[in-house]
Amino acid sequence: MMLLEKPDTVALIFEHMRLAPGVGRLQVLNAAFAEIGVDGLEAIVAEAARFSEKHLAPLNVVADREGCSLIDGRVTTPRGFAAAWQAFVEAGWPTLDHPVEHGGQGLPLLLAIAVQQLIDGACMALGMLPVLQRSAARLIQAYGDDNVQREWVPRLVSGEWAATICVSEPDAGSDVNRIRTRARRREDGSWSITGEKVWISFGDHDLTARIGHCVLAQTEAGLSLFLVPSLLTQTDGAETRNTITVRRLEEKMGLHGSPTCALGFDDATGWLVGTAGRGLAQMFVMIRIMRISAGVQGIAGAAPAMDIAFRYALERRQGGAADAQAVPIIRHPDIQQQLMKMAAGVEVVRGLANLVAVQAELAQLEAEPADRDAAAALTQWLLPILKTLGAETGFNTANGAIQVLGGAGYTADWPVEQLLRDTRVLTIYEGTTGIQALDLLHRRLWRERGKGLDIFLASARHDSTCEAPHRAKLVACLVLLEDAAAQLLNASNDRVANAEAAATAFLHLAGLAATGWVAARLASVHGDSPSQRWLSACGRYWLTALPARAAALHRDIVDIDEDRAVLAEVFGDA
Numbered sequence: 001m002m003l004l005e006k007p008d009t010v011a012l013i014f015e016h017m018r019l020a021p022g023v024g025r026l027q028v029l030n031a032a033f034a035e036i037g038v039d040g041l042e043a044i045v046a047e048a049a050r051f052s053e054k055h056l057a058p059l060n061v062v063a064d065r066e067g068c069s070l071i072d073g074r075v076t077t078p079r080g081f082a083a084a085w086q087a088f089v090e091a092g093w094p095t096l097d098h099p100v101e102h103g104g105q106g107l108p109l110l111l112a113i114a115v116q117q118l119i120d121g122a123c124m125a126l127g128m129l130p131v132l133q134r135s136a137a138r139l140i141q142a143y144g145d146d147n148v149q150r151e152w153v154p155r156l157v158s159g160e161w162a163a164t165i166c167v168s169e170p171d172a173g174s175d176v177n178r179i180r181t182r183a184r185r186r187e188d189g190s191w192s193i194t195g196e197k198v199w200i201s202f203g204d205h206d207l208t209a210r211i212g213h214c215v216l217a218q219t220e221a222g223l224s225l226f227l228v229p230s231l232l233t234q235t236d237g238a239e240t241r242n243t244i245t246v247r248r249l250e251e252k253m254g255l256h257g258s259p260t261c262a263l264g265f266d267d268a269t270g271w272l273v274g275t276a277g278r279g280l281a282q283m284f285v286m287i288r289i290m291r292i293s294a295g296v297q298g299i300a301g302a303a304p305a306m307d308i309a310f311r312y313a314l315e316r317r318q319g320g321a322a323d324a325q326a327v328p329i330i331r332h333p334d335i336q337q338q339l340m341k342m343a344a345g346v347e348v349v350r351g352l353a354n355l356v357a358v359q360a361e362l363a364q365l366e367a368e369p370a371d372r373d374a375a376a377a378l379t380q381w382l383l384p385i386l387k388t389l390g391a392e393t394g395f396n397t398a399n400g401a402i403q404v405l406g407g408a409g410y411t412a413d414w415p416v417e418q419l420l421r422d423t424r425v426l427t428i429y430e431g432t433t434g435i436q437a438l439d440l441l442h443r444r445l446w447r448e449r450g451k452g453l454d455i456f457l458a459s460a461r462h463d464s465t466c467e468a469p470h471r472a473k474l475v476a477c478l479v480l481l482e483d484a485a486a487q488l489l490n491a492s493n494d495r496v497a498n499a500e501a502a503a504t505a506f507l508h509l510a511g512l513a514a515t516g517w518v519a520a521r522l523a524s525v526h527g528d529s530p531s532q533r534w535l536s537a538c539g540r541y542w543l544t545a546l547p548a549r550a551a552a553l554h555r556d557i558v559d560i561d562e563d564r565a566v567l568a569e570v571f572g573d574a
């Protein structure tokens, strides 16, 4: 028996929703939220938990073992996916946070990410499909012309049709400027798209009648964005297949239920979305949502891994006095440390995800332009941090759970090895950790002169909900972040490479500061409910090592010259 039992994921999600900074303001500004209140959100989350348990969880292992198949050029998803998807759409789950005028329910993103945690926690592979739809619907709402919007947005919002994001190519991964797919305007106003896109999630499947590929391609004006449908409707209403072929279905380490395709576009028909030459900037509407979702996927994968580790540690008996029955391994201080590291790590990142979700929406809804601007800058600052920390938390927690389970964790008898494989990709897709670090350095720190950082520092420092001893640890970390940022901001042109070498350490230091803020808020919670006590313990645990961990990262950044000297000796100009 533990003195303080670990609450289940749903109870923790409820508590976090109430604690998120800005949630009260969001409730005032979002009409649907104002109507149903936090209690209403909780009822929906509880229903999502029941739905996921009934329809999605039973598919997870089957999907991992069966995977997808490519038969006669078409992708077939694992057994049970089609029925589960139909149930998902009929229940209205894809519609939650879309505007009412587009067929959505107008509920907050905060709710959508809570629901995503339960869907992905049950079956992460299938959970990737609605994220693509949600983000593509937003992209087309933002930039599609009237015809494209009328045809696509309601069907994407409802889940009737699906979408992909087609950026990557064999020679263009992180470096999107090397995209070679070309688009040529035809006389009838449509565009001809020719090229190859690789690693396209849900590039083909049997779950929806139509797929809209959001494709970045080169035009004379530069990189442009196109909507390229899998099926075309002729003037007589007949449907024909667009000239898009699945050239390969990837064999992957994990997420076997999610088909990852190489797609050939051979004079395929598409439509320009927005302005020619502005494709990448526009695509960021989709990429932003997908990066939040990648972070949330990590939290979703971490939660079941952590639950299994706690349950196992309570039951597995090893050690203790030789002449007595062996004790549950949860009695060993080393196991307690491992479990608490996982628990605190998951809860601070869950809190961070809510912080980002609330700020992202306030950036749209605030009445004053200056307030919208501040919320947007804070969101942009926190986005690469959430993406990275969520992704790392998913993998590290699955890894930690395997360690707690010992040999059993390494076998397929327990789902933690699948969680390890499924979450491994999260620090790679939607921009690798290295690319997130460069985003923070080049865009947020150098180009915007640390505007988002300043708003973050002021918000964290002046958060009156953080009590003095917890605030002191947070402030120690903020001071180190501010000092490291000042050094990087002042880096002269001939020291760009040094700053880039320190970028990932800086991203992680910024991550400690962001989770430190969440932890200081959690540590200051004083309720008596199991969730409140649990979150308070997690917050205090996360804060104990915070200043020392931040100091180590700060040293990595300010002493980068020493590293660079060794790198130069080893790599030269390689």
Ligand SMILES: Cc1cc2nc3c(=O)[nH]c(=O)nc-3n(C[C@H](O)[C@H](O)[C@H](O)COP(=O)(O)OP(=O)(O)OC[C@H]3O[C@@H](n4cnc5c(N)ncnc54)[C@H](O)[C@@H]3O)c2cc1C
Binding pocket: 164, 165, 166, 167, 168, 172, 173, 174, 175, 198, 199, 200, 201, 202, 252, 255, 260, 425, 428, 429, 430, 431, 432, 433, 434, 435, 438
């Ligand atoms: C399962 C899966 C699903 C995917 N789904 C999609 C999808 O739906 N749509 C899509 O378009 N793509 C998708 N991708 C592709 C994914 O976005 C890319 O893999 C990712 O952007 C990295 O590109 P890359 O693999 O070519 O790695 P590379 O760009 O070759 O990078 C390799 C390494 O070099 C580093 N690196 C690269 N450039 C720099 C630089 N300038 N400075 C410092 N370090 C650098 C990277 O950080 C990385 O560590 C998917 C990938 C996978 C594995």
